[in-house]
Amino acid sequence: MTDFVTDGFHHVTMVSRDARRTLPFYRDLLGLGLVKQTVNFDLPDTYHLYFGVDGGRPGTILTFFEWPRAGRGAYGVGGVHHVALGVSDEAQQLKWKRRLTDAGVPVSGPYDRTWFTSIYFADPDGQILEIATTGPGFAVDEPIDALGAALIQPKPQRLVGARDEATIQATTHPEPVPEIDDAMRLSGIHHVTGITDDLDAADGFYREALGMRLVKRSVNQDDPDTLHYFWANYDGARVLPASDMTHFGWPAGVRQARQGTGQTHHVAFRARDEEHLAGWREHLLGLGLGVSEIRDRTYFKSIYFRSPDGLLHEIATDVPGFAIDEDPAHLGEALRLPPALEPRRAEITAGLQPLA
Ligand SMILES: [Fe+2]
Numbered sequence: 001m002t003d004f005v006t007d008g009f010h011h012v013t014m015v016s017r018d019a020r021r022t023l024p025f026y027r028d029l030l031g032l033g034l035v036k037q038t039v040n041f042d043l044p045d046t047y048h049l050y051f052g053v054d055g056g057r058p059g060t061i062l063t064f065f066e067w068p069r070a071g072r073g074a075y076g077v078g079g080v081h082h083v084a085l086g087v088s089d090e091a092q093q094l095k096w097k098r099r100l101t102d103a104g105v106p107v108s109g110p111y112d113r114t115w116f117t118s119i120y121f122a123d124p125d126g127q128i129l130e131i132a133t134t135g136p137g138f139a140v141d142e143p144i145d146a147l148g149a150a151l152i153q154p155k156p157q158r159l160v161g162a163r164d165e166a167t168i169q170a171t172t173h174p175e176p177v178p179e180i181d182d183a184m185r186l187s188g189i190h191h192v193t194g195i196t197d198d199l200d201a202a203d204g205f206y207r208e209a210l211g212m213r214l215v216k217r218s219v220n221q222d223d224p225d226t227l228h229y230f231w232a233n234y235d236g237a238r239v240l241p242a243s244d245m246t247h248f249g250w251p252a253g254v255r256q257a258r259q260g261t262g263q264t265h266h267v268a269f270r271a272r273d274e275e276h277l278a279g280w281r282e283h284l285l286g287l288g289l290g291v292s293e294i295r296d297r298t299y300f301k302s303i304y305f306r307s308p309d310g311l312l313h314e315i316a317t318d319v320p321g322f323a324i325d326e327d328p329a330h331l332g333e334a335l336r337l338p339p340a341l342e343p344r345r346a347e348i349t350a351g352l353q354p355l356a
């Protein structure tokens with residue numbers, strides 16, 4: 001069983017209405033690398049863009065399906081509320097706040113979440129994003145060998161309604177930030193926060209299916225009547241970075257998530273290689289979950305299954321990676337097609353609007 005503890009996030013896939021709007025936001029404003037431009041293999045008249053750090057290292061990858069004809073999605077039970085990207089510390093985080101607000105993107109925070117500090121904003125489709133600091137980490141209020149053991153009550157002054165919103169909103173970097181320097185560069189996926197109406201079922205799923213453990217049980221500071229649970233790859237001595245899945249626990253019957261633009265389509269976790277992935281598949285089938293066949297996504301192999309709430313999950317291999325069909329020094333510069341679609345390149349290219 002110990003072989004079936006995920007090493008954390010592989011990628012998160014979201015839905016965009018217009019790839020030509022998504023590209024400058026993630027590449028130019030947030031400074032992520034465009035590591036692949038390809039098409040949705042099932043809808044080849046639409047783009048699938050991949051962004052990442054260090055050429056698209058697992059745990060840093062954000063991908064976007066372009067659904068030009070879809071309606072706007074909405075978060076709710078069985079969906080993702082927000083995706084958080086990492087930054088080293090609060091000084092660098094404030095540079096991001098200034099850079100984003102100067103670009104006309106409204107930002108809320110910084111909010112002290114006890115284990116990290118957070119700012120929030122939305123991408124052009126309304127997908128909620130967060131930039132969260134690396135520290136101080138989950139051991140700040142519980143012993144490292146007993147994370148998740150106690151229900152932690154946040155300090156009252158950190159709760160919505162009690163905190164000093166005017167001071168928080170006024171806090172920013174004093175100078176414009178036209179360039180992204182190395183110190184402020186985003187490190188990849190910090191955590192992903194979904195919504196459930198059954199935290200116990202979610203706990204069983206993340207523990208049994210993905211081998212994760214609870215590392216924090218607290219309340220949602222922005223909605224203090226509801227709980228907020230955090231799971232991660234945790235061995236009793238450390239929490240692996242880029243492995244933290246969190247869920248807000250909503251009361252039953254509030255609202256189901258609605259798929260569409262501005263929403264997360266699925267969350268992918270890591271497996272080493274195809275042999276490991278085949279083992280994962282047997283492991284998940286053994287738990288009674290419905291699991292897809294292994295699919296070839298060119299840059300990785302994947303299986304798909306759903307959480308008890310219906311959120312689509314994937315396990316994707318670390319190999320072969322994005323350099324399989326492009327020079328690593330020129331990732332993302334040209335449209336790449338899988339071998340099965342290559343004979344239709346002229347037709348596919350004619351149907352796509354050129355990216356900036
Ligand atoms: Fe968050």
Ligand SMILES: [Fe+2]
Pocket residue numbers: 011013266268314
């Ligand atoms: Fe995926």
